Amino acid sequence: MLRQKRAAVAFVVIALVLTLEGTRDANARSKLPDPVHAGVAEKLYRLDCGHSLANDESVWTPGENVGRDIEFSSTCWLIKHKSEWLLWDTGVPEASLNDPKGWSTLPKLIVYHLDKSLTDQLAEIGMKPGDIGRVAISHTHGDHIGNVGLFTNSTIVMQRAEYSWIHSPNGPNENVNQLMALARKLLGMPKSLELVDGDTDVFGDGSVTLVSTPGHTPGHQSLLVHLKNSGFIILSGDVVHLEENFEKNIVPSLNTDKAESIASMERVRRLIATYQAKLFINHDKTQTDSLRLLPAFYD
Ligand SMILES: [Zn+2]
Numbered sequence: 001m002l003r004q005k006r007a008a009v010a011f012v013v014i015a016l017v018l019t020l021e022g023t024r025d026a027n028a029r030s031k032l033p034d035p036v037h038a039g040v041a042e043k044l045y046r047l048d049c050g051h052s053l054a055n056d057e058s059v060w061t062p063g064e065n066v067g068r069d070i071e072f073s074s075t076c077w078l079i080k081h082k083s084e085w086l087l088w089d090t091g092v093p094e095a096s097l098n099d100p101k102g103w104s105t106l107p108k109l110i111v112y113h114l115d116k117s118l119t120d121q122l123a124e125i126g127m128k129p130g131d132i133g134r135v136a137i138s139h140t141h142g143d144h145i146g147n148v149g150l151f152t153n154s155t156i157v158m159q160r161a162e163y164s165w166i167h168s169p170n171g172p173n174e175n176v177n178q179l180m181a182l183a184r185k186l187l188g189m190p191k192s193l194e195l196v197d198g199d200t201d202v203f204g205d206g207s208v209t210l211v212s213t214p215g216h217t218p219g220h221q222s223l224l225v226h227l228k229n230s231g232f233i234i235l236s237g238d239v240v241h242l243e244e245n246f247e248k249n250i251v252p253s254l255n256t257d258k259a260e261s262i263a264s265m266e267r268v269r270r271l272i273a274t275y276q277a278k279l280f281i282n283h284d285k286t287q288t289d290s291l292r293l294l295p296a297f298y299d
Contacts (some may be wrong), residue, residue: 032199033206033226035275040228041207043080044298046291047121049091050074050143052102054110060241060252072110073288074143075280076118077235078132079225081203085127087135087154088223088235089282093146093186094118105142105182106175118147124295129154134194136202136210138237138282139220140166140183148187156187157202159212160195162219165256175254213239213268215251215261222264224271230298232275239264241283 033039052072057065077088092112096103102111122128129150136157137145148156166184170177200210209224216238223235239261240246246268251261271277281287292298 031201031209032211033201033209033224035232037206038226038232039203039205039207040226041079041081041203042228042299043078044225044227044230044233045078045080045125045294045296046288047076047078047091047118047294048073048116049076049089049118050096050112050114050146051285052092052110052112052143056109059109059254061245061250062253071285072241072283073285074112075282075288077223077225078122078294079208081207084134084203085132086202086208087132087151089138089144089237090135090147090150091118092143094150103146105179109175112143118150121294134202136221136223137162138222138235139217140187141179141217141238142182142186144237145183145186148190152191155192155194156190157194157196157210159210159214159219159221160197161214162217162221163193163195165218176256179254211267211271213237213264215239215257215259215264216255218256220264222268224275224277226275227298230278232277233298234268234271234275234277234279236268236279236281238282239268240281243281243284243287246279246281 051074054070057068057070074091076091079086092103092114094117097114097117102113104111119129130153132151132154134157135151135154140162166180196210198212202208202210207226211222211224213222214220220237222237222239225233241252246265249262249265251258255261268279272279280291
């Protein structure tokens, strides 16, 4: 009897340790880098993670462009830091590769197409999903977490507020509820999940920093990357979708909080000033098409 009890206690302790290990808290490392003394990452690669056509631009520019088609890019970024690799966002699911019907998060509004798989693009530089130590996601919309399931050996890094949000009860907006349900399905139960609270220095040397920019979703984040030759680059996530929206502070109607969205755009503007940073806007197709694509990279 006693032996059984001891075994049960040992099991509970082991389960608890595994759970804690699976959701390591990065709280203690939270901070923005020193612009002068920040460390550097070696390489930043852009991967083509899909493109999409939406039938009503006014969702992203409320009051304007009603019923007008708009094309967006979807971008993932791969960062090399010493011997470690970090992937930023995972794009449209590989299952939709070359499917003429495409794939969708909100079928009445937007259709995504994928011309090249993430796996094939990694292979172009001699890598496979199992080589990626960490996958950080800007937020949980399907076009950003579509391939999280490929990275079963990686630690998935996201804001705790985002994780809590997708597991919270539905709200009044059907589109948002639909996006939350899809997020739960695509994210699944990662073996290793790192939930962070606010700004977080990923490698502990100021080279790569998760920056809290809520508003598009409650736990949305952007990424500040420091490179030796290119200086500081901010990867937007969806803090903004189009250059013009950034210039005019325009907030898409799908965003969960308008005031937070505006505050986050202001925050990015301050970061650009502080770090003399460039802003790469994930879905702005015109800008994206002008950027280097793997196997080329920024260093
Ligand atoms: Zn998006």
